[in-house]
Amino acid sequence: MATPFDALGLALGLAFLVLATVCVMKGRRQDDRALFDAGWGFLAIALLMVLNWAGEPTDYRYRFLSEVQLLLFLWSGYLFVRFRHSLLPLSRRTHLLAVGACGALSPVIVAANLPYTENPSLSAAQFGLVMAISSVWSVCVGGVAVGFWRQARNRPSVQRARLRALSIGFTGLVVVALLWSATARIESTTLLLGAQSLALGMVPLLYVSFAPPLWLRRAWRDREETSWFAAQQLAVFHPELSLLAEHAVHWAQRLVGADAAFLLSADGEVLAADRWDGATAERTGREDSRSMLEFPLEYGEGKGSLVVVTGPFTPLFGSDEIARLEAFTSILAVALDRVRLVMALGHENERYERLLQAVSDLDEGVVVTDQGRLVYANEAYARMTGYSVDELMALPNLLDLSLPEEREMLTERLRSRLAGGAVEDHYEAGLVHREGHRVDTEAAVKLIQTNEGIRIVSVVRDITERKRHERQLEELDEIKSEFISNAAHELRTPLTSIVGLAATLAESRDRLTEQDISMCIEALDRGAKRLALLVNRLLDFTQLESGRVQVSLQPVVLAQVANQVMEENPAPEDVEVRIEIADNVVVWADPLRLDQVLTNLISNAYRYGGHEIRIHAKREEDAVVVDVDDDGPGVPESLLDSLFHPFVRGSAEQQGAGLGLAIVQRLAEAFGGRVSYHPVRPHGARFRLRLRQAA
Amino acid sequence: MSQKTILVVDDEPDIVLTVRLTLELEGYRVITVGTGEDALEVLQRETPDVILLDLRLPGIDGFAVLERLPDHNPPVIVLSAHASGGTVQRALEMGCREFITKPFNPDQLSAKIRSILNGV
Numbered sequence: 001m002a003t004p005f006d007a008l009g010l011a012l013g014l015a016f017l018v019l020a021t022v023c024v025m026k027g028r029r030q031d032d033r034a035l036f037d038a039g040w041g042f043l044a045i046a047l048l049m050v051l052n053w054a055g056e057p058t059d060y061r062y063r064f065l066s067e068v069q070l071l072l073f074l075w076s077g078y079l080f081v082r083f084r085h086s087l088l089p090l091s092r093r094t095h096l097l098a099v100g101a102c103g104a105l106s107p108v109i110v111a112a113n114l115p116y117t118e119n120p121s122l123s124a125a126q127f128g129l130v131m132a133i134s135s136v137w138s139v140c141v142g143g144v145a146v147g148f149w150r151q152a153r154n155r156p157s158v159q160r161a162r163l164r165a166l167s168i169g170f171t172g173l174v175v176v177a178l179l180w181s182a183t184a185r186i187e188s189t190t191l192l193l194g195a196q197s198l199a200l201g202m203v204p205l206l207y208v209s210f211a212p213p214l215w216l217r218r219a220w221r222d223r224e225e226t227s228w229f230a231a232q233q234l235a236v237f238h239p240e241l242s243l244l245a246e247h248a249v250h251w252a253q254r255l256v257g258a259d260a261a262f263l264l265s266a267d268g269e270v271l272a273a274d275r276w277d278g279a280t281a282e283r284t285g286r287e288d289s290r291s292m293l294e295f296p297l298e299y300g301e302g303k304g305s306l307v308v309v310t311g312p313f314t315p316l317f318g319s320d321e322i323a324r325l326e327a328f329t330s331i332l333a334v335a336l337d338r339v340r341l342v343m344a345l346g347h348e349n350e351r352y353e354r355l356l357q358a359v360s361d362l363d364e365g366v367v368v369t370d371q372g373r374l375v376y377a378n379e380a381y382a383r384m385t386g387y388s389v390d391e392l393m394a395l396p397n398l399l400d401l402s403l404p405e406e407r408e409m410l411t412e413r414l415r416s417r418l419a420g421g422a423v424e425d426h427y428e429a430g431l432v433h434r435e436g437h438r439v440d441t442e443a444a445v446k447l448i449q450t451n452e453g454i455r456i457v458s459v460v461r462d463i464t465e466r467k468r469h470e471r472q473l474e475e476l477d478e479i480k481s482e483f484i485s486n487a488a489h490e491l492r493t494p495l496t497s498i499v500g501l502a503a504t505l506a507e508s509r510d511r512l513t514e515q516d517i518s519m520c521i522e523a524l525d526r527g528a529k530r531l532a533l534l535v536n537r538l539l540d541f542t543q544l545e546s547g548r549v550q551v552s553l554q555p556v557v558l559a560q561v562a563n564q565v566m567e568e569n570p571a572p573e574d575v576e577v578r579i580e581i582a583d584n585v586v587v588w589a590d591p592l593r594l595d596q597v598l599t600n601l602i603s604n605a606y607r608y609g610g611h612e613i614r615i616h617a618k619r620e621e622d623a624v625v626v627d628v629d630d631d632g633p634g635v636p637e638s639l640l641d642s643l644f645h646p647f648v649r650g651s652a653e654q655q656g657a658g659l660g661l662a663i664v665q666r667l668a669e670a671f672g673g674r675v676s677y678h679p680v681r682p683h684g685a686r687f688r689l690r691l692r693q694a695a
Numbered sequence: 696m697s698q699k700t701i702l703v704v705d706d707e708p709d710i711v712l713t714v715r716l717t718l719e720l721e722g723y724r725v726i727t728v729g730t731g732e733d734a735l736e737v738l739q740r741e742t743p744d745v746i747l748l749d750l751r752l753p754g755i756d757g758f759a760v761l762e763r764l765p766d767h768n769p770p771v772i773v774l775s776a777h778a779s780g781g782t783v784q785r786a787l788e789m790g791c792r793e794f795i796t797k798p799f800n801p802d803q804l805s806a807k808i809r810s811i812l813n814g815v
Contacts, residue, residue: 485779489751492776493707496798500713503801508720516716523709 006053008196013049015203016042022211034086034312038210041079044072070109073177074133077140078102080170084144087312088151101136109133134181138174145170151313158257159313161220165209172202212315220315224254241339245272248332252308255328256321259311266302276309293322295329299336306332365441365460370453372397372414384441384462386434403430403438417447418454428463440467486647490534490658494527501527537659540596541646544666551590551670555694558585558594558617558624565598574611577602581617587624587691589671597667597675598628600660601687605630609685619693623673626689634685635677643677664689699812700724702743704734704760705774706752710797714747714774717801718808731755735763743769745808748791750775750782761789770811774799 020042027035048069081098112129145167152163179195208216228251238244245263249272253261262273297304306329356378359366365381367374377392385401399407406429417423425446431439443460501520509517543549559581571577605613609630617626635643644665647658668675673691680686701718705711706729718725726741728734731752748771750757761771767790778796786794793807
């Protein structure tokens with residue numbers, strides 16, 4: 001009785017019993033239907049083995065038990081199909097087919113009345129039944145093996161290893177079943193022994209695939225470890241938060257053969273998720289939290305977490321895996337903090353750059369110096385100096401750009417500032433532009449402490465324009481006082497003769513000759529007239545200067561105005577005036593003011609010119625050029641520059657106010673034209689009035 | 696007492712007329728010129744007792760004339776419409792004895808001339 005077969009059979013039975021118990025208990029603990037089904041399948045096989053060992057060939061119970069054994073065997077195949085179904089759902093048809101096959105064979109087993117002896121000789125029909133049973137079982141269990149093998153593809157290597165172990169285990173069982181059924185026909189102890197040994201060998205394989213020990217889980221993980229290490233290094237130094245988070249969850253998931261993983265920020269936002277899809281979410285939501293493992297992640301101001309979701313193919317999730325993931329999480333927290341800081345620094349830099357750009361856009365120069373050497377200059381400063389930023393950076397000392405006469409002062413300021421002395425933060429200084437001209441600047445200076453030492457930041461503004469305006473205003477002020485002084489002088493001259501002559505006449509008329517008296521009266525008359533003229537011209541001029549004179553521009557027939565002027569100002573006896581103006585020449589002007597302009601020019605010609613005066617007009621595109629020519633001596637060289645300035649007179653003996661040409665110039669400009677002087681060869685003066693032509 | 700001679704340098708004919716009449720009525724001999732150059736030329740042959748000098752003249756101006764008078768002799772009275780402090784100061788520094796601003800009262804002019812002639 002104590003054959004090696006019996007011993008092997010018992011060992012086999014006990015081994016399957018242990019496997020079944022592990023599966024059922026684990027299934028109970030994890031509320032996992034798949035494990036339950038597998039457990040029941042293994043239990044059926046274990047029972048079969050135990051009954052085989054306990055039974056006696058001649059015993060009637062044996063007969064009963066043998067039929068029970070065959071039924072157990074057949075239906076264990078169905079239980080494995082169910083096991084597979086709960087992990088990898090099968091179609092309803094396949095499911096029904098399995099149930100149908102087992103259901104159809106069950107009554108045949110009972111009815112077949114198979115001989116149960118030590119060495120049975122089976123009829124062809126009986127052998128056929130045995131083959132049918134083993135075929136149905138093999139198809140069922142083989143399907144499980146194939147299903148798992150195929151499923152192993154495209155899975156993380158840990159899951160893949162586990163699925164392959166399962167697949168190999170079930171394949172082994174199929175081979176055993178086939179060998180066993182073969183022993184029904186072929187009598188061979190070797191075959192039987194081989195089948196039993198193989199079956200025994202499959203048990204640990206199946207066992208480890210359901211409850212892998214630490215060493216095996218590590219072995220499975222080994223493939224991932226190498227790349228995981230590299231990935232971890234990469235992840236830690238990854239510059240971007242979202243990519244870092246993606247890497248982190250991907251590798252956390254792969255390392256332990258989990259189904260999915262995701263990373264939650266402190267405010268519960270999902271930073272990254274890997275393999276987290278609707279199906280996983282639904283399953284996780286249906287099941288309790290035992291399939292989700294949360295690892296707290298302390299970084300920044302809050303506490304996020306790394307969540308790993310285990311799935312049906314995830315091997316045992318032991319303390320080793322938890323320790324690995326905890327270690328990974330701490331590294332991850334540091335990496336996340338680092339990335340956050342790097343990003344914050346980047347933003348800070350960006351803000352700083354933008355600020356500097358904005359300052360530069362406003363044409364405010366910004367320079368940073370270290371011991372006088374430039375370490376930063378913006379575009380505005382470069383524009384101000386005419387150098388490029390690169391050229392500026394190459395300068396040995398920024399003082400090289402300063403005005404030579406100011407260098408000592410600036411050096412002293414710098415020395416005093418660095419020594420902590422009280423120095424005005426704000427000062428004005430000149431720069432030498434690349435093209436050699438002076439640029440006036442004002443600068444605001446601050447010291448800043450950097451990692452590399454003390455730096456000086458200066459904001460520099462170009463005030464050349466402002467300075468120029470200030471100088472212009474000063475010049476204008478001078479012109480104004482000179483004008484007033486000139487005006488006073490001009491008024492005093494006729495006043496002097498009027499006051500003096502009036503007094504003389506009043507006090508000493510009886511002591512004067514008749515000739516003296518008439519000279520006095522004539523002089524008085526001239527003085528009074530000149531005074532009146534001067535006052536009128538002064539008023540005119542000041543109003544023109546201040547822009548208070550309104551000119552109403554309209555088309556004016558030039559010839560009409562010229563003729564009118566000639567009537568009002570007839571030529572002296574020895575002067576001949578020729579007017580050459582076509583009747584259809586029309587200009588834009590204020591008629592009364594144009595009269596004033598021509599009167600001034602003609603009076604000047606009478607006063608300073610010779611004996612022939614010619615007034616000539618010609619059209620030039622949209623302008624009309626009016627020339628007033630005389631054949632006098634022309635304007636002396638010394639007066640040319642100031643000819644149109646107020647109080648410039650050809651000669652003191654002439655009774656002008658010195659304002660005529662100044663007024664002409666301002667009126668011509670008010671008409672949108674201009675006046676200019678051109679000497680005439682061999683002698684003579686030409687005053688050229690350029691006016692806008694009216695259609 | 697011999698007749699005193701006064702040289703009048705001014706380019707404004709009506710002012711020259713006014714001064715001339717005033718001074719002739721006082722009994723002075725009056726020489727009039729219109730430019731600085733003419734004044735210097737007259738001074739080559741004449742020795743007036745007083746010079747009445749306008750500052751703004753065509754050609755060389757009154758200051759230039761003042762500059763060319765050795766030892767501030769004869770005494771000079773400046774007659775000018777330029778009454779700014781700077782001008783007066785400059786003229787006095789260059790040796791003119793009196794500064795009369797235009798317009799002036801003929802009596803005032805006569806009084807100044809008298810005081811200079813008596814003081815000398």
